[in-house]
Amino acid sequence: MTMTNGSGMTRRGLLGAFAATALIAAPTYSNAFGFLRGAGDIRRIRMHSGRTGESIDTIYWIEGKYIPEAMAEINHFMRDWRSGARIEIDARTIDIMAAAHRMMDVTEPYLMLSGYRSPQTNAMLRSRSRGVAKTSLHMHGKAADLRLKSRSVGQMAKAAEACASGGVGRYSRSNFVHMDCGPVRSWGG
Template sequence: MAMADNPGFTRRGLLGVFAATAVVAAPTYSKAFGLLRGAGDVRRISMYSGRTGESIDTIYWIEGEYIPEVVKEINHFMRDWRSDDVKKMDPRNFDVMAAAHRLMDTDEPYMLLSGYRSPATNAMLRSHSKGVARNSLHMKGQAADLRLKSRSVGQMARAAKACAAGGVGTYPRSDFVHMDCGPLRTWGG
C-alpha cells in the first residue's frame, strides 16, 4: 500500500530503510542501543507466553525515554509464572531482545520461556538441572529465555551475539536462547 503523500514509498519499504539504518548506526550499550536507532527512536517488543497464555506487543521506548507504564506491563508479563512474583526488570534487556529480534527480520513474536525467576523458583530449577546458575541473572530481572519457531537457536544466538550487549546462552536440545544484559559472554552449544 503506497503512502498518500508520496506514492513512491510503501510502508514496508520505509520500515526496511529504518531497519537498515538501525544496523548501520551502532553507537553503544555495547551495540544494542545502536541497532535500535533509526526507526524514529522507537523501540518495540513482541512476545507471548505458552505458560500463561498472555501476549504483549508494545512500544516501550519513544524518543529517548522508556515509557514507565509500558515497562510495568512488561515487568508483569515477564513475572515468575510459578509464583506470580513480579520484579522490576532491567529495561536494557528489552533492548537486547528487541535489537536481536530486529536483526532476525521476523514478525513472529518471541515465545518467553523464562523471564524473572524468584530465588525459590531458581533453587527448584537448579535442583533438577545443572544448567541453572546459582546466581542467575533471571533473579535480578536481567535475563530472558526465548524461542522462535521461524528461527533456529543458532540464528537467534548469532543475532543476540551481534548486539554485543550481554550474555548469550544457546540450548539447542531444549530449543531456546538465553539473552541477558549482564557481562559480555557466551556459552552452550
Template sequence: MYNGRTGETLDTIYWIEGEYIAEAVREINLHMRDWRTGEAVQMDLRTIDIMSGALRLMETSEPYLLLSGYRSPATNAMLRSRSSGVARDSLHMRGQAADLRLRSRSITQMAQAATAFNAGGVGRYGRSNFVHMDCGPVRTWRG
C-alpha cells in the same frame, strides 16, 4: 512476546523518541513475571533492549515465546535442584535475563542476532531449543 506459561501475549511499544514509556514497561514487568509465584520485578531494560534489537535484526514479526523471564529465588532453587544447567546466582533472579524461542528462526540465528550487540550474555540451548539473553558481562556459551 508470547508467554508460553501463562498464555498471555504482549505486543507493545516501550520506547519512543529516546524515552521509555512507563505503562509499557509495567506491562513488560508483569508479562515477564515468575509464573510459578506470580512475583514480578522491574526487569532490566538493557535486557529488553537486547531482545528487541535482536528481533529487529532477524526481520521477523513473530513474537518471542518467553520460556523464562524473572525467577524468584525459590523458583531458581527448585529448577537448580532439577538441572545442573541452572546457575546458583542466575541473572533471572535480578530481572536481567530471558529464555526465548522463535518458531521461524533457529537458535543459531537468534544467538547471532543477540551477540551482534556485544552487550550481554547469550547462551544456546540446542536440546531445549531456546536462547538465553541477558545484560550481564559479554559472553557466549552452549548449554
C-alpha cells in the same frame, strides 16, 4: 486502563499511531543500543508466554524515553509465572531482545520460556537441572529465555551476539536462547 499524555491523546492512541509507522534500521551498529537508535524514535517488543497464555506487543520507548506504563506491562508479563512474583525488568535486557528481534527481520513474537525467577523458583529449577546458575541473572530481572519457530537457536544467538551487549546462551537441545544484560559472553552449542 486509559492514560493520557497531557495533550488529550491516549497512550493507546499514541502507540497505535507509532505502531503503524514503518521502522527502518541498518544493522551496522556494534551493540543493541546503537542498533535501536537506528530504528527511529520507537522501540517495540513482541512476546507470548505459553505458560500463562498471555501475549504482549508494545512500544516501550519513544523519542529517547522509556514509557512507564509499557515497562510496567513488561514487568508483569515477564513475572515468575510459578509464584506470580515480579520485579522491575532491566530495560537493557529488553533492548537486547528487541534489537536481536529486529536484526532477524521477523514479525513472529518471541515465545518467552523464562523471564524473572524468584530465588525460590531458581533454587527449585537448580535442584532439577545442572544448567541453572545459582546466582542466575533471571533472579535480578536481567535475563530471558526465548524461542522463535521461524529461526534456529543459531540464528537467534548470532543476532543477540551481534548486539555485543550481554550474555548469550545457546540451548540447542531444548531449542531456546538465553539473553541477558550481564557481561558480554557466550556459551552452549
